[in-house]
Amino acid sequence: MDPLKDHTIQFSGLKDGAHEFQFELGDDFFAAAGEEEFEGGRVNVLVNLHKSATMLVTNIHVEGPVSVRCDHCNAPMDLVVKGDQRQIFQLHGDPSEDDDELVTLEPAAHSINLTHYIYECLRLSLPARKVHPAGQCDPEVEKALGDLAVEHEPVPDPRWDALKQLKTKRP
Ligand SMILES: [Zn+2]
Secondary structure (H helix, E strand, O other): OOOOHHHEEEOOOOOOEEEEEEEEEOHHHHHHHOOOOOOEEOEEEEEEEEEOOOEEEEEEEEEEEEEEEOOOOOOEEEEEEEEEEEEEEEOOOOHHHOOOOEEEOOOOOOEEEOHHHHHHHHHHOOOOOOOOOOOOOOHHHHHHHOOOOOOOOOOOOHHHHHHHHHHHHOO
């Protein structure tokens, strides 16, 4: 997705050592993402950045409820996601050594934008299969499928309790 300016960190003015940044992903982020995977959400992002003379090591942590489509009935459902991802930005390196985790910055760069990495972290924190708890799928679809032996999570997911608590707190 396109970079959002809120997620730009001017590292040139930072001292060597540890720094912490916090962001909240809300409607702006999910609208800008324009991807099918998320309909919305309210996710807290915590970035720990360690700066040294040669690199910036960032640890991105995402946590919060997101709205997605159920893989079974395609109706909206809420999920609480939680995930971590490390990303390293090399200041004076060889771009040919870059991989998923390591990115070499332009020699003249003095800022990094984390929107893409935050989005990836969020995407990777989704479960492989997203399905409503048993009995909560869209009844119209259930009927149309005419399949009583549908696959559901066999045990209640503890994250649903956490989500219910979050929901009652929301205005
Ligand atoms: Zn469903």
